[in-house]
Amino acid sequence: MKNFKFFSDSEIQILSDANKNKNYHHLKTDFEGFAKVMNLEILNKILSMPGLWNNQNFKMVLDRKAIGFNEFVTDGHKMGFSKNCPDPNKVQDYIRKGASLVLDDIIYVLKNVKDVASELQKITWGKCQANLYFSMQSHQAFGPHYDTHDVFALHCHGEKVWNIYENFEDNPINHPIFKLPLEERIEKAGKIKEQVLLKPGDLLYLPRGQYHDALASKNGAIHIAFGINYMKPIDMMQFIWNKLVINPYLRSDVKNVKSTSDIHAINKNIIKEIDKILNDKTLLTPLLNYYKEFPYDFVDYELGSIVEAGVQYTIPASIKLSNQNGQLIISNGKNSVPVPKKFEELTSYSFAEKNISIKKLNNNFQDLPESLIDEFIGAMKQMRVLS
Numbered sequence: 001m002k003n004f005k006f007f008s009d010s011e012i013q014i015l016s017d018a019n020k021n022k023n024y025h026h027l028k029t030d031f032e033g034f035a036k037v038m039n040l041e042i043l044n045k046i047l048s049m050p051g052l053w054n055n056q057n058f059k060m061v062l063d064r065k066a067i068g069f070n071e072f073v074t075d076g077h078k079m080g081f082s083k084n085c086p087d088p089n090k091v092q093d094y095i096r097k098g099a100s101l102v103l104d105d106i107i108y109v110l111k112n113v114k115d116v117a118s119e120l121q122k123i124t125w126g127k128c129q130a131n132l133y134f135s136m137q138s139h140q141a142f143g144p145h146y147d148t149h150d151v152f153a154l155h156c157h158g159e160k161v162w163n164i165y166e167n168f169e170d171n172p173i174n175h176p177i178f179k180l181p182l183e184e185r186i187e188k189a190g191k192i193k194e195q196v197l198l199k200p201g202d203l204l205y206l207p208r209g210q211y212h213d214a215l216a217s218k219n220g221a222i223h224i225a226f227g228i229n230y231m232k233p234i235d236m237m238q239f240i241w242n243k244l245v246i247n248p249y250l251r252s253d254v255k256n257v258k259s260t261s262d263i264h265a266i267n268k269n270i271i272k273e274i275d276k277i278l279n280d281k282t283l284l285t286p287l288l289n290y291y292k293e294f295p296y297d298f299v300d301y302e303l304g305s306i307v308e309a310g311v312q313y314t315i316p317a318s319i320k321l322s323n324q325n326g327q328l329i330i331s332n333g334k335n336s337v338p339v340p341k342k343f344e345e346l347t348s349y350s351f352a353e354k355n356i357s358i359k360k361l362n363n364n365f366q367d368l369p370e371s372l373i374d375e376f377i378g379a380m381k382q383m384r385v386l387s
Helices: 009-021 032-036 040-047 088-096 111-124 182-189 233-246 260-278 281-292 303-309 341-353 358-364 370-382
Strands: 025-027 058-062 065-067 100-103 127-135 150-157 160-168 192-198 203-206 210-216 221-229 312-314 320-324 327-331 336-338 355-357
Touching (some): 111 127, 127 210, 160 182, 182 210, 233 260, 233 281, 303 358, 320 341, 341 355, 341 370, 358 370
Antiparallel strands (some): 150 203, 150 221, 160 210, 327 336
16 A cells, blocks of 8 residues: 555555445544644634635535625725635624535645545545535534535534435436435435434545435534545547547438438447447547546645755757867857866766756865856856756
8 A cells, every 4th residue: 555644554445445335434533633634723724814715615505505605705905805705704693693614625725635635536546626614513504415426524623413315316427417406305315324423533435426414413513525526438528529520420411311210220320430439449548548647636836845956957959069079069050159168067967967956066066166156057048058
C-alpha cells in the first residue's frame, strides 16, 4: 500500500472492498488527524473570508427549504467587502433559527481537505469534489435522496444520525431525468434499513444511488461529503463522436421511409457502422489514456522552494553552442558571438543543463567569485541567451 496521511492500510482495504461491492460502510476511526481537517474554529476562519463565497458555493437551507442567496447577502460596503457576499449577521441569524449551511467545492480552500480528497482519489481512481454541511440539532436540510456519485462522509464535529433506506436508484447520473421531487423520493426510498450515528472522526461510505438522509442529534454538526465520480461508458462517447461525424452513412439523408421495416433496416445499418467505429483500434490508446488520467490533478503552491532556488533561466533550443578551432561560439542561426575566456566554463555547463539559476551556478562553481557569476548572468541576459 502507498503511505497515506489519513488512512491506514487496513482502512484503505475496507473502503476499497466496500467501494468494489457497492455496500455502504461505517468506518469508525480515532485518528486525531481528522480533527485537523475541520472543526468550528476552522469553519469560522474560512467563513470570515468573504471573498471566497458567492451564490454558487454558499447555500442555506431551513427545514428542507432553500433560502435564497439574496435573503442573506450584503454589498459589503459597511463591512469592507469589495463585492456582494454573505452577510455574517444575517447568516448567523438564520443559523439561530435552525438553518443548515452548505459550502460547495472547498477542496482548494483547505490543504487538509485537499489531502483527504487526494487519498480518496488514489483509493477509488475517481474524481473527487468536497462539500461541507453544518447543521443544527433536529433541523433537517434534505429529505430522503440519493447522490449521483459515491459519497465518503467525514464527520468532523457534533453528532448526526444517518438513515440508510432499503432501496437503490440504478446508476443515476447528473441529468434532469434523475432529479425527482421530494414526494417521489420518499416513496421510492422505502423503509429505513439502518440508522448510523456518526461522531467526529467517523467516515460513512455511501455508494451512488443509495437512498439516505441525515439529522443532527447535537447542535453544530459538521461533516464534509467527499463525492467521487468515476469514468463511465457514456463518457467514452466523446472519443467516438468525431468518428460518427466523419462516417458517410451516418451523415446520409433518410428518405422514402414507409414502414417500421424501413426503420428497422436503417437501425441495422447504424448498428453496423457503430460496430466498425467501436472496433477501431486507433481509439483504444486514447481511451486508455483518458482512464489513466481521469482523477483530478490537485496542485499546491510551493513558493518557499521557488524562493529558495531563486530565479530560473532557460536557454532556448534555437540558441546553439559550438566549438570552432578552440573558440566557443554562441549562435541563434543569424548571429554569432564568441564566448569570453572567463565565461567558457560557465557557458559550457549552462548549455549542458539548459535550466540554470544563480544559486545553482554558485553551488557548482564555488571556486569562482559570485561577482563573476553575476556578470555572466547579466551578459547572457543582455545577449538574450537566457529567457
